[in-house]
Amino acid sequence: MGGFRLVSTDGKRTHPLDDSMMVIGRSKEADLRIDHPSVSSRHCQISRVNQYFALHDLGSKNGTRINGSRVSQAYLSPGDLVQVGEIVFRFECDGDAKTSPLTLADASGGKVEDGLIIAMERVSVAAEAAHYYRHTDLVVKLALDLAKELALDAADVAALRLAAVMMDTGMLRMPGDTLKKKGPLTAEEKAEIERHPVYSVEAVADLGFPKEATNAIRGHHERWDGKGYPDKLAKEKIPFLARVLTLAQAAAAMLSNRPYKAKSSAPEVAKELERGAGTQFDPKIVPAMVKVVASQK
Numbered sequence: 401m402g403g404f405r406l407v408s409t410d411g412k413r414t415h416p417l418d419d420s421m422m423v424i425g426r427s428k429e430a431d432l433r434i435d436h437p438s439v440s441s442r443h444c445q446i447s448r449v450n451q452y453f454a455l456h457d458l459g460s461k462n463g464t465r466i467n468g469s470r471v472s473q474a475y476l477s478p479g480d481l482v483q484v485g486e487i488v489f490r491f492e493c494d495g496d497a498k499t500s501p502l503t504l505a506d507a508s509g510g511k512v513e514d515g516l517i518i519a520m521e522r523v524s525v526a527a528e529a530a531h532y533y534r535h536t537d538l539v540v541k542l543a544l545d546l547a548k549e550l551a552l553d554a555a556d557v558a559a560l561r562l563a564a565v566m567m568d569t570g571m572l573r574m575p576g577d578t579l580k581k582k583g584p585l586t587a588e589e590k591a592e593i594e595r596h597p598v599y600s601v602e603a604v605a606d607l608g609f610p611k612e613a614t615n616a617i618r619g620h621h622e623r624w625d626g627k628g629y630p631d632k633l634a635k636e637k638i639p640f641l642a643r644v645l646t647l648a649q650a651a652a653a654m655l656s657n658r659p660y661k662a663k664s665s666a667p668e669v670a671k672e673l674e675r676g677a678g679t680q681f682d683p684k685i686v687p688a689m690v691k692v693v694a695s696q697k
Contacts, residue, residue: 404453406432406446406482406489413489421447424484425458438462438485446476453491455482462486538656540564542692543648549688550644555610560641562609563616567645570599594629597621616641620649625679635682643682647673647689650681655696669693 404417415422415432422431425443434443440460446453453476457464465483466474476482480491543564547557574596578589585593597618604614619633619642626634638646654669664672670690677683 404491404493407492409481409488409490417446417453421445434484434487436485436487439487440485443484460485536565536568538652539649542652543645545692545695546644546648546689549692550685556612556641559610559612560616560644562613563620563641563645564648566604567600567617567620567649568596569603570596573599598630612639612641615639616645618642620645622646623680624682643685647681647685651689651693655693666693666696
């Protein structure tokens with residue numbers, strides 16, 4: 401991960417960001433102290449959530465703003481202007497630093513973003529989180545690229561993003577031995593694995609996710625031919641965003657190195673997607689996914 405920092409807009413202060421939580425405020429105990437009457441004693445904090453940075457207002461009197469909008473919680477994207485009271489910083493990163501694929505604006509007035517941050521923090525403490533995030537990064541990117549190719553509206557994009565992040569959190573409830581098992585799964589183990597979309601929905605039940613997101617989470621392992629799980633839905637009975645997410649996660653898996661198989665090339669992935677059109681995947685969406693895969697670097 402490249403270097404990230406807050407730089408005051410007057411250029412006089414630069415504060416690097418690392419793995420530790422940083423409290424910003426007027427207090428002498430603050431990690432980034434700002435001695436200004438508009439700044440509260442403990443104004444806000446910035447914390448690392450895996451490879452992204454999340455900002456949380458700490459109940460400050462004058463509020464914390466990103467690009468002029470007051471926020472309670474939000475992810476930071478390079479170039480964002482972070483206003484603490486009346487003091488403004490720019491969130492910057494090195495040219496090779498990885499930026500978050502989760503910063504696409506949503507149409508929910510910030511409620512979806514708040515729920516997403518809480519959800520990300522929940523899974524970040526799980527034992528399998530490192531593997532989970534590596535896979536999720538690519539799924540989110542491919543899902544958002546596919547959403548753009550399909551010209552989805554802002555509400556659907558926001559719901560799809562949430563679903564892509566949280567779709568496999570139910571796997572974190574699986575016994576570690578099952579997840580790492582190299583041999584065939586028993587019938588009981590397979591049945592439990594196939595329950596993970598249901599567990600994933602349960603994990604976000606109290607976060608106010610839109611039904612389009614939870615439907616996509618539950619349905620991302622359904623198949624066009626009705627042979628998927630957990631509900632064995634078929635064709636248009638599968639929620640549309642679930643069909644989109646199914647393609648994104650399948651492509652992400654094939655484009656990644658797995659314990660049992662090396663990653664496939666883009667042409668190989670495209671061929672597999674086309675082979676699954678009408679059986680595993682919605683045949684009307686496959687051409688758009690093939691275009692997205694071909695555009696990956």
